[in-house]
Amino acid sequence: MTGDLLILRNAQPGRLSDVPLLAMSEFRRQILEGTAEEWRVASLFARESEGQIELMVVMANDGAGQLGLARTRLRGDEFPSLTPDCPQVHLFEREIAEQYGVRPDGHPWLKPVRFQPPLRQGEFAFPQNGPGVTDFFRVEGEEVHEVAVGPVHAGVIEPGHFRFQCHGEMVFHLEIALGYQHRGVERALMGGPGRKTAQYIETTAGDTTIGHMLAYCHAVEALGGVRVPARAQALRGIALELERLANHTGDLGALSGDVAFLPTASYCGRIRGDWLNLTAELCGSRFGRGLVRPGGVLYDMTTAEAARLGDRVESAVHDSADAVGLLWTTPTVTERFENTGTVSADACDQIGMVGVAARACGRAIDVRHDFPSGVYRFAHVPVMTAHYGDVNSRAYVRWLELERSAEFVREQLRSLPDTPVHAEAGALQPDSVVVSLVEGWRGEICHVAVTDGERRLARYKITDPSFHNWFGLALALREGEISDFPLCNKSFNLSYCGHDL
């Protein structure tokens, strides 16, 4: 079936004209047949091309490490929706409708994604009422009640609105409305790269600064034909894994806190700070701001500093093992984690989940392994999976990854290549497309850059792993208890701003 797709590797540029321009029926067939086999949809977005709306799909074949691209042009303001046959594109189609004012005909639940103004001048698919003002799915009946939570929550977290349809303590359905964090990142990136581009990318999701920046750098470096020095690649890998270590540790602590198990919660809070401080050692920012830039990294370290960092990784991973170990040996915690918020492997495939949540369902997909780029082409990190798709599995995958990441960081610190850390970046090649995948700590970050004839970014599509996974949280709650929601939510720990862009 790959005959009508342009096959690319991760961060391999292709000419836009080489992406097959298919008829709509052929485009649909490619996606439906692809997702029925080994492929999943990594991104699906629209852009304007010669006054017409063009859809472009990026499909990923994890086993073969291939990315398949195809495009189609819309005639008129409607196109037949793929969602009824291919649920994993449901949110992408809603996004396309919102951004370009076109209607996926036959979409079962067509409503705004972010309540954002359209990217195309003057085309409104939805009334502009502001975030959260829309119809929600409702279950009617004497004994059914509706619980609405947010956008303002009883904690220092990002805003999002959750609508539960409940029968007593049992949840029939959860609908999630986001968009409160929409800042217009994709619009701001059009016509770039500019002075503020790096800042926009780094703040796409503040807790995934390195992940998103790395995806961006891989994309523009590929388009600019830059060869990043080996030392810079190693330092980038270290930074990406430190980000994973900090967030996984924080998540395990927060999961523990949500079941009121104090020891792990207290210690992990402190250890997360230790991991963040290691990133601060690299570049002066605990979240890695300003470390990664196109061409390499902006900060280097001496051998003595690398050795010291290695020692601190050693002690932090030792402390983590002590604190997190309690989770697996305390029966009350296990009882609480197991069989809570289960997502079946089938559902995981259907809605196209990625990252930790997918690996917890037994799906061995990991960009570092399947689409290696940068340092991961030389140093392999094993893919960690669990099998039950519940909170316990998601927690356990985090712990396994934490161990592997720490090992990776220590190894890289011991054998830092002796090269410069920065190479000059060139201008982007015109009329091209590149897909850049990075395994952020949440999962697959997908950036697609399309350049115009003037070597500028005509369209820059960001797909945060949260975009794939939010619906998984809604499924995890089905037939579950409403009191388990905070725990399930934390076990996914998805990004609001990464979704809202």
Add this chain to the structure above:
Amino acid sequence: MIALQLLLVVAFSPLLLGVINRTKAIVAGRRGQPLLQAYYDILRLLRRGTVLSSTTTIVFLIGPVVAIVVGLAASLMLPLTGRTAPIAFTGDVLVFVYVFALSRFFTTSAALDTGSAFEGMGAAREVTFACLAEPALLLGMVALTRLSHSLSLTRLISVGGAEWRTASAALVLIVASWFIVLLAENSRVPFDDPNTHLELTMIHEVMVLDHSGPAFALVLYGAAVKLFVFTALIAIMITPRVGNAAADAALILAGVLVIGIIIGLVESAMARLRLVRVPQLLITATLISAFAVVLVLK
């Protein structure tokens, strides 16, 4: 004597919260909040203004008032500062158990009065779990009634060395059952998490989300007094009497503090139960009490 005992309860209750929190902090390797934090919180709230939802009525404000009054009234049925309690009469056992039901009626009504989905959920959980905790408390009283041949709380719980020698098994069972009831009634781990701010999982705390200012201060004080009363109930049973009123009161307070530390240790060592498991643990407590009754009936 009433004034003295009220003063003791009012002054001492918030300290118990401090002891529990300090225990948890030490076990978790933290320094923790000041021992007297609960007093500071209450004083701060008393100076604050109140925000009232436009859907609420007078019922909303009656809830916190009844809660603290009931707590104090119940505390007067305990022999804390003398051989007999300030309020003692035949059959006061039932009053003691059911004044808390009265208080629950008003606090859940206040919660429902806000019309909030969260508070309604909290109220539903509160009453469901309370009616499962009630038989455990009551059956314990039945066993003690049989032991002491009295229907007055003072006589009932003033078990001395003689009873501990002859009916130790039954007494241990009652103390165990009541400790579970204590945790459930006062929204402690494993039933509820006093530290959580997640509105969907809370039981007691979610019912008071809309209270603010002095009304919320009363809610906090009422909760502290209730915790103290339940703790003192057990402390009176397990501490010895020396005959001197002051020394006896000191012994009881020491017992209360030790139980506070035990609560802190329990909260440090286990996770909270899944909500559907809560009834199972409460039924277990009832069964433990029932076994105590069987033992004293033989």
